[in-house]
Amino acid sequence: MYGYHGQVMLIDLTTRKVAWEPLPESILRRFIGGIGLGTYLLYRYCPHGVEPLSPGNTLIFVTSPLVGSRLTTSSKFAVLTKSPLTGFIGDSLSSSFLATEIKKTGCDAVVITGRAASPTLLHITNNGVDYLDGAVLIGLTTSETEQAVKAKLGGMTRVASIGPAGEKLVKYASVANDGGRQAGRTGSGAVMGSKNLKAIAFRGSRPVEVFEKDALDTIGKDLTLRSLGPATEKYRTLGTMANVAVFNRLGTLPTKNFQQSTFDQAEQISGEAFVQSHHVKNAHCANCTIGCEQIVTTDDDGKQAKGRMEYESGFALGPLVGVGNPNTVIRASKMCDELGMDTISAGATIAWAMECFEKGILTPADTGGIDLRFGNEDALLKTLELISRREGIGALLADGSRIAAQRTGHGSEAWAMHVKGLEMPGYEPRSLKTMAVALSVATRGACHNRSSAYEADFSARVDRLKVDDERGRITAEGEDFSSVLDSLIWCKFLRKAFTDLHAESAAIYRHITGWDMTPGELKQAGERINNLKKLFNIREGWTRADDTLPARVLTETLPTGIVQGIGLTRDDLDMMIDGYYRARGWAADGTIPPAKIRELKLDDIVEQPSAIR
Amino acid sequence: MTVELYGQARLLAGQKIVEVALPVRSSPADFAQRLADKYPALVGKAIRPDLSGPMDSYVLNLNGVEFISGASVELRQGDTLLLFSSQAGG
Numbered sequence: 001m002y003g004y005h006g007q008v009m010l011i012d013l014t015t016r017k018v019a020w021e022p023l024p025e026s027i028l029r030r031f032i033g034g035i036g037l038g039t040y041l042l043y044r045y046c047p048h049g050v051e052p053l054s055p056g057n058t059l060i061f062v063t064s065p066l067v068g069s070r071l072t073t074s075s076k077f078a079v080l081t082k083s084p085l086t087g088f089i090g091d092s093l094s095s096s097f098l099a100t101e102i103k104k105t106g107c108d109a110v111v112i113t114g115r116a117a118s119p120t121l122l123h124i125t126n127n128g129v130d131y132l133d134g135a136v137l138i139g140l141t142t143s144e145t146e147q148a149v150k151a152k153l154g155g156m157t158r159v160a161s162i163g164p165a166g167e168k169l170v171k172y173a174s175v176a177n178d179g180g181r182q183a184g185r186t187g188s189g190a191v192m193g194s195k196n197l198k199a200i201a202f203r204g205s206r207p208v209e210v211f212e213k214d215a216l217d218t219i220g221k222d223l224t225l226r227s228l229g230p231a232t233e234k235y236r237t238l239g240t241m242a243n244v245a246v247f248n249r250l251g252t253l254p255t256k257n258f259q260q261s262t263f264d265q266a267e268q269i270s271g272e273a274f275v276q277s278h279h280v281k282n283a284h285c286a287n288c289t290i291g292c293e294q295i296v297t298t299d300d301d302g303k304q305a306k307g308r309m310e311y312e313s314g315f316a317l318g319p320l321v322g323v324g325n326p327n328t329v330i331r332a333s334k335m336c337d338e339l340g341m342d343t344i345s346a347g348a349t350i351a352w353a354m355e356c357f358e359k360g361i362l363t364p365a366d367t368g369g370i371d372l373r374f375g376n377e378d379a380l381l382k383t384l385e386l387i388s389r390r391e392g393i394g395a396l397l398a399d400g401s402r403i404a405a406q407r408t409g410h411g412s413e414a415w416a417m418h419v420k421g422l423e424m425p426g427y428e429p430r431s432l433k434t435m436a437v438a439l440s441v442a443t444r445g446a447c448h449n450r451s452s453a454y455e456a457d458f459s460a461r462v463d464r465l466k467v468d469d470e471r472g473r474i475t476a477e478g479e480d481f482s483s484v485l486d487s488l489i490w491c492k493f494l495r496k497a498f499t500d501l502h503a504e505s506a507a508i509y510r511h512i513t514g515w516d517m518t519p520g521e522l523k524q525a526g527e528r529i530n531n532l533k534k535l536f537n538i539r540e541g542w543t544r545a546d547d548t549l550p551a552r553v554l555t556e557t558l559p560t561g562i563v564q565g566i567g568l569t570r571d572d573l574d575m576m577i578d579g580y581y582r583a584r585g586w587a588a589d590g591t592i593p594p595a596k597i598r599e600l601k602l603d604d605i606v607e608q609p610s611a612i613r
Numbered sequence: 614m615t616v617e618l619y620g621q622a623r624l625l626a627g628q629k630i631v632e633v634a635l636p637v638r639s640s641p642a643d644f645a646q647r648l649a650d651k652y653p654a655l656v657g658k659a660i661r662p663d664l665s666g667p668m669d670s671y672v673l674n675l676n677g678v679e680f681i682s683g684a685s686v687e688l689r690q691g692d693t694l695l696l697f698s699s700q701a702g703g
Contacts, residue, residue: 230670233658234620234698242620246697249617250677272623458672458699460682496670496700562677 002211003065003512004028008041009107011122011129013195014055014114018129023108029515030601032522033064035091036487036529037109038080042089043536043605045111052084052187053169053194055115061160061200062109064489065512067099068208071220072227073491075099075286083186084194085171085345085400086421086445088537088546090186093486095285096178101158104204116196121149126204134198138167141338142176149201160200163340165388166193170398172345172423176337180307181285184342186422186444211514219508223497227289231496235292236282240311241271243426244318251563252428255319256374257351258417258552261428262561265324269314278326280306285491292493298327307334312448315426316347321354322374332380339388345400348423350383352401352416353393361410368392414551419446429553431563432457433467437576438475441547443533451478452492465563467572472580480526487529528600531584531592535606544590547577614639614688616648619697622659622671626652633694640685641666641673644694659696672699 006028010019023037031037041060050056059081066074077099083090102110106126116122119134132152137145145161159177166173166189173189174182183189192200210216234242247253248266255263267273274296283293297306309330317323317332336343350372356362357372364371368386370393372379386394396404401423405416417424422445429436438453439446448454453475457464462471481501485492488505498504502519509517534542548554549568557567581588585596597603614635618626633647645660645667656662659671666683667673673681674695675688688694 230668231700233670234700237621237624242698246619246695249619249695250674271620275624458680460680465678493700 001025002209002514003069003509004033005103005106005108005206005208007107008109008111009105009124010045011110011112012114013112013116013120013197016131020107025515028065028108029517029521030525030528032484032487032525032529033066033108034062034076034078034487034489035080035093036483036525037064038062038078038091039089039529039532039536040605041109041111042080042082043532043539045113046082048539050082052082052087052191055195056113057082057191057194059112059188059191059195059197060109061102063099063103064487065509066488066490067103069210069216069220069512070287071216071508072224072287072289073285073494074489075288076489076491077102078486078489079175079183079188081186081188081191082540083188083422083444084169084190085187088420088445088540088542089443089533090188090191091444091533092175092183092185092188093489094175094177094181094183095288095491096181097286098158098160098177098202100286101202101204103208104206105202106204106206112195112197114195119196119198122197122200123153124200124202126206134196137198139164142340143180143338145199146176146179149199153201153203157201157203160192160202161340162189162192162198163338163388165339165341166190167198168388168390168398169193170341170387170390171400171403172342172349174340174342176340178286180337182337182340182342185344185447187342189340210512212511216508216511219511224289226497227494229497232290232292232493235290235493238271238275239292239294239309241274241294241309241314243271243311244314245270245272247426250431251558251561251566252431253319254315254417254424254426254428256322257320257348257355257415258424258428258550259355260560261431261558261563263319263324266319268324269318269326269329274309274326278309278330283308288491290491290493296330298330300327302327302331305331305334307337309333312426313343316344317380320347320351320426321380323377323380324375325377328377328380332384335381335384339384341384341388344425345423346384346387348417349387349397349401349404350380352404352412353383353397355415356408356410356412361408361412362393366393366396414555417550417552419549420444420546422446424550425449427454428558429549430558430566430568432464433568433576434462434464434471434474436549436553436568436573437471437580438478440549440573440577441475441580442479443530443537449492450482450486451475452482453478465566467568467576469575469579471576472578473583475580476583479530480523483526483529484522487525524600528602531596531600532602532605535592535597535602538591539607542590547590549573615693617693617695619695621698622655622696625654625658635688638685638687641681641683644673648696667696670699671696
């Protein structure tokens with residue numbers, strides 16, 4: 001086999017058994033790799049109804065046929081599990097050397113079940129699996145853990161680790177790799193912690209051959225040139241923080257827990273300000289020519305913090321919590337990376353708490369004396385620390401805004417800004433109506449990344465402030481396009497460098513694997529993968545009621561900026577969701593008809609269609 | 614006509630807000646030519662080298678509401694044009 005090893009490694013931490021299962025061509029062609037193959041493996045190996053933090057849940061690491069090809073942006077991997085935050089599919093992507101090292105151990109994916117008897121460092125090589133003592137790593141940050149493991153096993157070892165937040169089963173804990181990159185959202189770090197896995201070290205030597213190396217090299221050189229052109233300029237110059245000033249101007253920058261969509265201190269934490277005052281250098285993932293990572297540093301008299309800055313972290317730890325000091329935003333983002341927590345969920349859960357505090361629902365007695373108001377920078381940093389330890393107010397906030405609001409009551413669920421339990425990213429749905437649909441229907445919860453539906457809103461294609469029944473179709477197309485990217489796996493920042501993603505990628509897939517793949521087949525794979533994600537969720541209890549937006553979005557209009565007075569009604573959202581289901585060929589209640597399952601060649605994989613609601 | 618610059622365009626021009634004389638009925642080419650006259654550093658970066666409009670990686674927006682796709686647009690007193698990266702997500 002070319003491009004793949006054709007096998008998945010199954011590790012049971014309880015029994016310490018390791019097994020190898022074949023991955024035949026029929027599966028690999030249908031699900032490709034990355035998120036797609038991971039969704040198939042999750043559906044297959046994750047028991048129906050399993051508690052996410054129980055030993056029965058599966059934690060899956062997946063590579064892709066592009067990994068090891070040296071094509072630009074190809075060193076990426078996926079992490080999938082049943083999310084402890086949502087109870088539905090949890091799927092994340094991360095980048096860099098770890099992807100290649102996983103593949104060099106001789107498998108296309110690793111499926112981990114069970115629970116180790118004690119804190120463990122799992123060492124995976126092409127010779128097998130060793131269980132090493134992980135107790136000495138407990139309490140270490142993600143970077144300290146990575147350094148300690150490399151000191152023990154060698155500098156070329158690549159490490160997936162959790163920080164203190166994952167150890168304490170914070171439900172939005174992330175899995176870190178390669179110097180602070182994070183497989184974030186949905187809490188895979190908590191699942192890893194529940195398995196007593198502090199870190200997984202990979203070191204392999206098995207190469208993966210490609211079918212037509214010369215043809216692939218020629219394409220690769222051309223793609224590299226395109227990756228350095230205007231299509232990626234924004235990422236190389238200001239990075240995604242370029243969004244802050246624009247979103248503020250357009251009234252789409254969620255501020256103070258989505259109470260408004262403009263922030264009076266936006267310019268202070270804009271991408272332009274960061275470049276001019278805090279920029280250290282750009283960094284690259286392995287095999288990436290774009291170099292989007294903006295490494296920034298603090299410039300005040302406090303303890304120096306240096307790390308990556310991306311828009312979602314900047315928004316969630318900035319405007320969303322009312323903080324306009326770039327130094328504090330840098331410190332907070334770095335803390336989340338080191339503690340191993342998703343920045344969006346952390347920021348949004350704290351924002352919920354800040355609103356509760358300002359309304360008198362949470363008091364200083366609840367917060368241990370912390371003045372947890374919007375804009376209080378010390379309170380933000382202290383609360384992040386407490387969350388990672390599940391101490392004080394952190395104990396309430398460590399399970400996310402949905403559970404915190406359920407426990408707190410007093411109507412606070414109305415301003416818990418999540419969908420399906422996953423906290424909302426930095427796109428105000430009331431002033432981005434296509435994004436409103438996308439956020440409500442996304443299978444992993446409120447997610448901007450799995451549809452890129454905002455592209456329509458930021459173009460002349462639609463009127464972002466008005467609704468119509470085409471938004472659902474646009475969302476579905478965006479999701480299917482993204483699934484192809486996420487399964488091959490291409491970095492999304494490369495997407496505009498393609499003239500025709502499906503045609504070019506199908507050709508690349510043929511050069512790598514030797515298997516004929518048409519653009520149409522690849523496109524259908526994207527649709528298939530999204531349908532299987534939905535089938536997993538249906539199996540785990542999804543109903544149409546889960547496709548919604550927070551009460552605030554559906555009852556309050558925006559108060560400031562050029563979008564003052566703009567809102568979104570329940571009826572309008574339902575109309576657009578109806579259009580999404582129609583575009584997908586689903587029933588009005590969002591379930592998937594047997595004919596669609598057969599059309600997408602999922603009938604040999606899913607449970608009997610009659611068993612699916 | 615007030616033009617707000619964002620991202621690399623702002624850094625190259627050295628200003629957030631600039632004033633550009635534009636006809637009442639303006640095309641993206643009109644905008645590109647007038648902006649290039651004042652800020653030549655934007656050519657090839659935010660403005661196409663042939664001055665036919667913004668680069669593909671940029672968008673023109675009117676008053677924060679309407680995205681200008683290619684046709685001419687009627688400008689009124691008090692209107693503001695915004696120039697920013699088209700890769701708005703991240």
